[in-house]
Every structure is written in structure tokens, then in C-alpha cells.
Amino acid sequence: MGKIEEEREGGVEAAAEEEQVVNPWQVAAKDGGKIDYQKLIDKFGCKRLDESLVQRVERLTSRPAHVFLRRGVFFAHRDFNDILDLCEKGEKFYLYTGRGPSSEALHLGHLVPFMFTKYLQDAFKVPLVIQLTDDEKFLWKSLTIEDSKRLARENAKDIIACGFDISKTFIFSDFNHVGGAFYENMVKVSKCVTLNQVIAIFGFTGEDHIGKVSFPPVQAVPSFPSSFPHLFSGRKNLRCLIPCAIDQDPYFRMTRDVAPRIGEHKPALIESTFFPALQGEMGKMSASDPNSAIYVTDSAKDIKNKINRHAFSGGQDSIEKHRQLGANLEVDIPVKYLSFFLEDDDELEHIKKEYGAGRMLTGEVKQRLTQVLTELVERHRRARAAVTEEMVDAFMAVRPLPHMFD
Amino acid sequence: MGKIEEEREGGVEAAAEEEQVVNPWQVAAKDGGKIDYQKLIDKFGCKRLDESLVQRVERLTSRPAHVFLRRGVFFAHRDFNDILDLCEKGEKFYLYTGRGPSSEALHLGHLVPFMFTKYLQDAFKVPLVIQLTDDEKFLWKSLTIEDSKRLARENAKDIIACGFDISKTFIFSDFNHVGGAFYENMVKVSKCVTLNQVIAIFGFTGEDHIGKVSFPPVQAVPSFPSSFPHLFSGRKNLRCLIPCAIDQDPYFRMTRDVAPRIGEHKPALIESTFFPALQGEMGKMSASDPNSAIYVTDSAKDIKNKINRHAFSGGQDSIEKHRQLGANLEVDIPVKYLSFFLEDDDELEHIKKEYGAGRMLTGEVKQRLTQVLTELVERHRRARAAVTEEMVDAFMAVRPLPHMFD
Numbered sequence: 001m002g003k004i005e006e007e008r009e010g011g012v013e014a015a016a017e018e019e020q021v022v023n024p025w026q027v028a029a030k031d032g033g034k035i036d037y038q039k040l041i042d043k044f045g046c047k048r049l050d051e052s053l054v055q056r057v058e059r060l061t062s063r064p065a066h067v068f069l070r071r072g073v074f075f076a077h078r079d080f081n082d083i084l085d086l087c088e089k090g091e092k093f094y095l096y097t098g099r100g101p102s103s104e105a106l107h108l109g110h111l112v113p114f115m116f117t118k119y120l121q122d123a124f125k126v127p128l129v130i131q132l133t134d135d136e137k138f139l140w141k142s143l144t145i146e147d148s149k150r151l152a153r154e155n156a157k158d159i160i161a162c163g164f165d166i167s168k169t170f171i172f173s174d175f176n177h178v179g180g181a182f183y184e185n186m187v188k189v190s191k192c193v194t195l196n197q198v199i200a201i202f203g204f205t206g207e208d209h210i211g212k213v214s215f216p217p218v219q220a221v222p223s224f225p226s227s228f229p230h231l232f233s234g235r236k237n238l239r240c241l242i243p244c245a246i247d248q249d250p251y252f253r254m255t256r257d258v259a260p261r262i263g264e265h266k267p268a269l270i271e272s273t274f275f276p277a278l279q280g281e282m283g284k285m286s287a288s289d290p291n292s293a294i295y296v297t298d299s300a301k302d303i304k305n306k307i308n309r310h311a312f313s314g315g316q317d318s319i320e321k322h323r324q325l326g327a328n329l330e331v332d333i334p335v336k337y338l339s340f341f342l343e344d345d346d347e348l349e350h351i352k353k354e355y356g357a358g359r360m361l362t363g364e365v366k367q368r369l370t371q372v373l374t375e376l377v378e379r380h381r382r383a384r385a386a387v388t389e390e391m392v393d394a395f396m397a398v399r400p401l402p403h404m405f406d
Numbered sequence: 407m408g409k410i411e412e413e414r415e416g417g418v419e420a421a422a423e424e425e426q427v428v429n430p431w432q433v434a435a436k437d438g439g440k441i442d443y444q445k446l447i448d449k450f451g452c453k454r455l456d457e458s459l460v461q462r463v464e465r466l467t468s469r470p471a472h473v474f475l476r477r478g479v480f481f482a483h484r485d486f487n488d489i490l491d492l493c494e495k496g497e498k499f500y501l502y503t504g505r506g507p508s509s510e511a512l513h514l515g516h517l518v519p520f521m522f523t524k525y526l527q528d529a530f531k532v533p534l535v536i537q538l539t540d541d542e543k544f545l546w547k548s549l550t551i552e553d554s555k556r557l558a559r560e561n562a563k564d565i566i567a568c569g570f571d572i573s574k575t576f577i578f579s580d581f582n583h584v585g586g587a588f589y590e591n592m593v594k595v596s597k598c599v600t601l602n603q604v605i606a607i608f609g610f611t612g613e614d615h616i617g618k619v620s621f622p623p624v625q626a627v628p629s630f631p632s633s634f635p636h637l638f639s640g641r642k643n644l645r646c647l648i649p650c651a652i653d654q655d656p657y658f659r660m661t662r663d664v665a666p667r668i669g670e671h672k673p674a675l676i677e678s679t680f681f682p683a684l685q686g687e688m689g690k691m692s693a694s695d696p697n698s699a700i701y702v703t704d705s706a707k708d709i710k711n712k713i714n715r716h717a718f719s720g721g722q723d724s725i726e727k728h729r730q731l732g733a734n735l736e737v738d739i740p741v742k743y744l745s746f747f748l749e750d751d752d753e754l755e756h757i758k759k760e761y762g763a764g765r766m767l768t769g770e771v772k773q774r775l776t777q778v779l780t781e782l783v784e785r786h787r788r789a790r791a792a793v794t795e796e797m798v799d800a801f802m803a804v805r806p807l808p809h810m811f812d
Binding site for chain 2: 184
């Protein structure tokens, strides 16, 4: 026991050999093509989240599975079945997710894990910790500490706007929270991972600063209830489930290896694909290209223009050809986006059928998508405008969560 | 600017080539001989603390220099002259020293920096922060976090027993204190040091755990007043002077390189030789061999026995030969120990002269040393017995030091 190699890994290095790179800082498909998610599952050693698990979730929560679950956005997992076993026995767990606060405004891809986590919190009635890694962003980006902290607080407002239950949710930023039991766990984790191991997992080099080398334990320790004595006092054995995009898997492979060696449970994971850029499914959306993504701050006009001008279409070049051949749904971004955000299964199926057969045109699909996203963004904007500084303070207050399992 | 190499270094690697190893974890002379301190000064790039500086200290403080200063125990420095320039202008500075709490009882070598720091605090009337690196000891030794924290508190009692002024002194342990501005500075420092640099400075390898790699910033940041906003609020430009043994120099070479890049002053240093083992001057005393050191917990009988049985003598094999040739004072441990702890210069000179000429025997010198150390240890034990848990809490309380410059 005790070697990172026990869990199958590969991460940076193995992926690079095959020209598909997925790690917490880079997501790039082979030769500009699509990310091969099955290959990621094989390389990382996680499991496919199959139909039987989705049905089990529906049975246990007595509600339909979230769109992201039944349409395979969250497609992979580690030990999610163990979490469901616990639920079957009437036991509880807690959720942990997070965000690196690198930009003022979130885009739709940033909302995906939070929308899904909100569903999980409601469906399973469990507590949640949300980590804002302002220290990470200071270390990786050209940001001052003050700016990182400010962005963390701004991002917290967007997160709160997703509708989390304040009686069950603790949001914290690393710069405000590292210390005490949390720091003790960071030090414990760091004692269990060698330099060679982080180099293999994360691809660090000798030219990287030691802040990068020191960071993985910071993202690891919210997986352990003992890092939050104020929150989970007396519930040291509480299991943790982490909803995240699959590029975060390297952190938690490391965490899962260390956990039993410091007397903690391995966190379970439920992992998503990446939300594609408007230009196509080569990787994640990029914060540095505003036309690659739709932001929660975009106006209705922005959204319409971005979709019309930049959303990669699988439709044919001419109407005649389109009527004859139909759209290529595999590469069509409007259909892809609708499959994330159009909740009505029947309507989505109808669009796919008509559009794929050439009876519906790209313009019509884009129009429907514009409606859906404008509503989503407007709803988010209204919710965010209602988030006060006092609410942020309340979500971030170090406090017990007395009703966390009600 | 900005490369560690700017300040002359060498540390682990260069010293190893020449078979003398001095770093924070190992002190070993070449071929079992004595540590060559001049070589250390040359390798590390610090300066000899010469007679003119000692006289300047006496002039500025209006009191005789401490025995450790006038007898060359503190023999090297970095920018100590700058600190004295400040004093000349009526400005103040603060002191920073520390200890890795690895053992229950301190030995005489452990007391040296604290006795000297107490003198500096009294002579210059300045505030002092004392770091107990319980996280370091957890990382490097087979200790639980609980034991490291307990040892830190026990060691704090011995430190308080040295007589520090509570109105000017803040003692903290890393496990209790890391967080907030202190953590922010840790992250800032870690962003300025590459993996290659810590490998060159500290000799880490790929097999070392990342806790070791993450630690140097923790020891670095008490050099910056901004790490203690509660203590030094409004005095962001306060200079720092670090009294320590010269094996800690690598940490502060790194710190001094980083300081200007994060808008802080370089800390000044005043560095001591190592207190030799009873068996001779091959290196530092070892906590793992109880007969190599005299502990503050040793009884009068223990002290007498250890000195008589284990203190390496420079006297001759027979009385006749001794009367004829005299003692070799260069290797004689009783004389060396007396030069640390016998305050009367005239008496020390007398002993050296008589013993060196063979008119005094080893037994007599050992007897005098036994007296001196028994008194010292008894005095320390009485002082420590008077240290209450409440006093420890008071020294460790996060608080402003309102009278720190009175």
C-alpha cells in the first residue's frame, strides 16, 4: 500500500504521448479533434457512470435524474456506487466542489458543476463545502493576492446565485481559511507524497516554483471532514463526494492514495465532460477569448450575436444540400449546448431528429438556443443581483451547519 | 535581480565536496575533525563578526557585550552593521528566532541562541518573535501532530524560563499560527523560489516528500513584519535581525533573495558556531545520544558524571606528562564549555593559562565546570518550574505588543 502508482494513472505524460492532454491547467484534444473521454477513463482509471447507476440515483432520490446525469455530462466516477450504498442504508455524506477564481465573470461552463452540485444537494439533502482556490490563482496567474481574494468573493456571489441552501453550505477561500485543522491536514498529506510523485501526476519541472508543488495538498484536504471541525464535529467518518470536471481528477487520484494512510476515507468522485467552446469541441472554453464562451454577464444581444456568429454549425453549406443531407449532430455546437440546457427531453429529441434529417435549419436551432440561454442568463443575473454582501458573509462564516442533514 | 545564485551559496553540495557538511539537518566536520568556520563563512557568503562591530554594540547599548559576542560564539553576520546604523539613528528593529521542538528536554546547546536573544532584547529594547516549527518536526521526524504540538508547548516553557519580557515577546507554533497574513506571505515566497533552487539550497531529492519542499517559506516569513499584522501594525518597514546557529543560514539566504521581490526588507543575521558535544567538536550535540549532551533536566549528579566520564579532555595521559606538556586547549571540552558559560573573563584566562601550562589538572577544570553548569541548570530549572500554563498562553496570545519599543 501507499504508492500513488497503485491507482492507475498516467495523466499528463501518458496523455501527451497520445497527443490528448488533459490536466488541471490544459485541455487539448488530439489534432484539434474531440476529447476522447473513453480514453480518459482508461488512462485515469475511473469508471463509466452507466445507466444502472443513474436509475439507482432516481430510485434513491425519488426524483428524475438531472439532465447532466441522464445525458451523460457527468459520465465518469470513482466509488459513486459506495456513496449510493450508504444512502441505501440511510446514511449521509457531504459534497465538496470548488472553483479557481481567475476571472470576474463566469461563463456557462463554470456554471455546470455548480448547477449539478445544487441538484445533488437538493436531491440527497446533504451538506456542501465549496473551496475558492484564490491561492492557486495567485500562484498560477499574474494576479495580486488582493485581486485573487476579490475575485473569490465576486465568484462566490455567482455561486450563491445558483441557489444553494445556506443552512447546508459553507463557502470558503483558501487565503481566508487555511490554518488550524485544515493546515494540519495539508501538512499530513504533504508528508505522504514525494516530489517524484507530484512530478509524475502534475508534470511539474525544476523551473516551476515551489508554490505549485505545495498546492495539491490544499485542494486535497477539503475531501476530509476533519479539515472542518467547526462544520462536522463528531462526524469524522462522513464520506465525501466530489462533483467536478474530469481535468481535476489528478488532484483526487493523489488524495485517494493518501487518504487511508492518514486515517481518512477516500473521497468519491462524479466527473463531467468539458463544456465545449462556441467554436467546437476541441477543449474547454477559454476565458482569454471572450468570443469562445457565453458569460453570465452577456446581454441578450451579446448572446444572440455570439451564437449566430461563432457557434460552430453541423449544418450544410447550402439550404439545398442541408435539406438533402441534414446536419452533422456530432459536431454541431447549438445542439450540444441544447443538450446541456434544454430540459425538455421530447423537444430535444424532436430538434435532433428534424435537424439531423435536414427539415430544420441551423438558424432555427440557433434561435431556440438563443432563447434558452437568454432565459438562463437572465435568471442567473436576477438571482445574482439579489445576493448581498451580508449573504456572502453568511455563507462564508465559520459556523456549524445545524440543519445539514434535515 | 531575482536569482538565488546572486548571493553566494554552495550549502549542501559544495560543503559535501570538501567533506564538511553543514545544513539545517546535518552538521559534520571533515574526517571527524573540527568544523572549519572560516570555510563556512566563505561558502555561505556571510561576513565575519569582527572586533569593531562588537565595540560598536557596546557603545550603542552602553553595556559590556555578551560573553557569546566577545568570545566569538556569534562569529558571523549578514547586514548586522545595517541594523547598528539604524540604532545609531535612534530607529528600532525586531528580533526573530526559533526552535524545532523535537525533544522534551532542551540541552545546553539549545539554550545558547535563547540566552543570546534575551541579551539582545534587553540591550536593544526591541520586540521579539519566536517560532516553534512543530510542523517541521512532524514532517522530518516520526512524531504525531499532537506530539509535535505538545513538545512545542513544553519547549515554550524552557524558552520563557530564559527570562524574555512578555511585553515585548510573541511566541507561536506553526500549527497554531499559520493562516491569514502569515499564509499569504508563505504563498508569496513560494511563488519566488523554483524547485531547482530549493534542491540546490537544501539538497532535496525526488524521493523526499513535498512537505519538505513546502517548508522553507514557513521559516522564511517571520522575517517580514507584515506576517504579524496584530503585532507590528503600522510598522511595515521594521527591519528584522535573526540570531541563529549558522546551520540555519540556507533558509535565510533564500529569504534574503526573495525579500526585495515581494516588497520586504532582507532580514539581517547574527550567526553562532555550534555548541560542541561532550565527546568533542565534531559537530552539534545529538539529541539521540543522551551522553553527548547536558540537559536542563539533568541532576547535579548526572552533570558531574557526564563531565567526568564523557567530556573530552585535552590533558595528558599521565600527571607527569601533563605537568611537563600542559593541556591541549584547542580540543579540550571543559575549557570550551567554560568559555561559553563562565562569565568571569579573568577567571577563564587564569584557568586557560594554568591548565595550558600543566599547573592545573583536568580534574580541577572539570570540577569548576561542574559547578558552573550545575548552577546554570539549577537556575534554569527553578525558572522553568515557575512558568505556568497561563504564562505560556499569555506569551502565545495573538495580541499587539504595546510596549515593544519602551
